[in-house]
Amino acid sequence: MSEPMYEKSLIIIKPDAVQRNLVGEIISRIERKGLKIIGTKMMNIENAMLEEHYAHIVDKPFFSGIRDFMKACPVIVMAVEGINAVSAIRLIVGPTKAWEATAGTIRGDFSLSTQSNIVHASDSVESGVVEIKRFFKDEEIFVYQKIDTDFIYAEHKK
Secondary structure (H helix, E strand, C coil), X not given: CCCCCEEEEEEEECHXXXXXXXHHHHHHHHHHXXXXXXXXXXXXXXXXXXXXXXXXXXXXXXXXXXHHHHCCCCEEEEEEEEECHXXXXXXXXXXXXXXXXXXXXXXXXXXXXXXXXXXXXXXXXXHHHHHHHHHCCHHHCCCCCCCCHHHHCCHHHX
C-alpha cells in the first residue's frame, strides 16, 4: 500500500449555496474533516473564466444555463490541502447527480439537482492544481502549519 500524499483541491461554493446561507455549513464540514484551507475568497466569475473552467461542456446546449447560474451571484472559491484531499472532499461532497448522493454528504443533505448541486470540487489531483491556478494568484495561497495536524495525521504521515 502506498503512502498518502498531500494534495490540493479547488472547491467552489456555488450561487445556490450562497443564496441558501449554507456557506458556513460547507466550510465547517471541510474543516471538521481535518482539511486545511490555504486560500479563500468571494468573487464574481466572468464568462471567460467559466468557459475555461467548463471547457469540457462549453459546446453543450445546457452550458448557457450553467453559465447564467454560476453568474447569478458571487461564489466562494477555496483552495484546500490535506492527505488524499481530492478523494476525501469527493466523499464529503457526494456525487454530481445530487439525487444519488447519500445522506450525510453536502449534496445528499442539500440538493436534488445536477446544476444546482451546491459545490464544485476538483475531480483529480491534476485538476486541483490547474483549477487552483485558474482562480488564485500565487500570493493568495498560504503556506502555514496548523496546530491540529498532530491530532489528524499519524506521525509517519505528516
